[in-house]
Amino acid sequence: MAEVNPQTGLPPNWEVRMSQSKGLPYYFNTADKNxxxxxxxxxxxxxxxxxxxxxxxxARPPAPQAPAYNANDRAGKIRCAHLLVKHEESRRPASWREAKITRTKAQALEIIKAYQERIKKGEISLGQLALTESDCSSARKYGDLGFFGRGEMQPEFEEAAFALKVGEISDVVETASGYHLIERLE
Incomplete structure (x- = not known):
């Protein structure tokens, strides 16, 4: 097997590029253009x-301030960050961290509960942990999902997020994507 790039950890011919439309990193093979x-x-x-x-x-984006956002555009919306741990039964068992996620639901639940304990003890913030451990592409933004309204997220996620007060972190929430910890930012 060929050596991985010592800086990126990617196999030969692969590099990280930024999506112009989504503003997120993706992986590009310079040999076959995939x-x-x-x-x-x-x-x-x-x-x-x-x-x-x-x-x-x-850097964690600051809370949007006028005039960057029209307050009417945010009516009824909240802003949250989350940390996601996927498992082999997740609706898409892959992430920016792992091409194929093989951990069981029980293992994923154990992992997220350990993260929850670290956050509760004040060892690390949800955002700092999400940066390296979340299976969601929002990890690069410290888990920040931005503003969203009702009907834009999975029902279990939405119910938990809208029940939080600003600054609160949810208990473990299970959705088809995996297990989440959710922090209400605004």
């Missing part, structure tokens, strides 16, 4: 996590 959202097989995920956290994460 692209994908998930890391290609053979990726050293630990090296990739370090590379992505260093070069493709952004």
């Amino acid at each position: 692209s994908r959202w998930e890391p290609p097989p053979g990726t050293d995920t630990e090296k990739l996590k370090t590379y992505m956290a260093t070069y493709h994460s952004v």
Whole structure:
């Protein structure tokens, strides 16, 4: 097997590029011109996590202020961050961290509960943990999903998010995507 890139952890001919339409990183093969959202097989995920956290994460966006956003555009919307742990039964068992997620639901639940404990103890914030551990592409934005209204998220996620007060973090929430911890930002 060929050596992975020592900086990115990606196999030969693969590089990280930015999507102009989504503003998110993706993986591009310069030899066959194929692209994908998930890391290609053979990726050293630990090296990739370090590379992505260093070069493709952004500072947590500040709360939007007028005139950047029209207050009417945000009516009825909230802003949340989340940390997602997927498992083999997730509706899409792949992420920017792993091309194929094989952990069981029980293992995923154990992982997210351990994250929850670290956050509760004040060892780390949800956003800092999401940056390297979340299976959602929002990880590069410290888990920040931006503003959303009712009907825009999975029902279980939405119910938990809208029940939170600003600054609160949910208990573990299960959706078809996996297990989430949700923090209400606004």
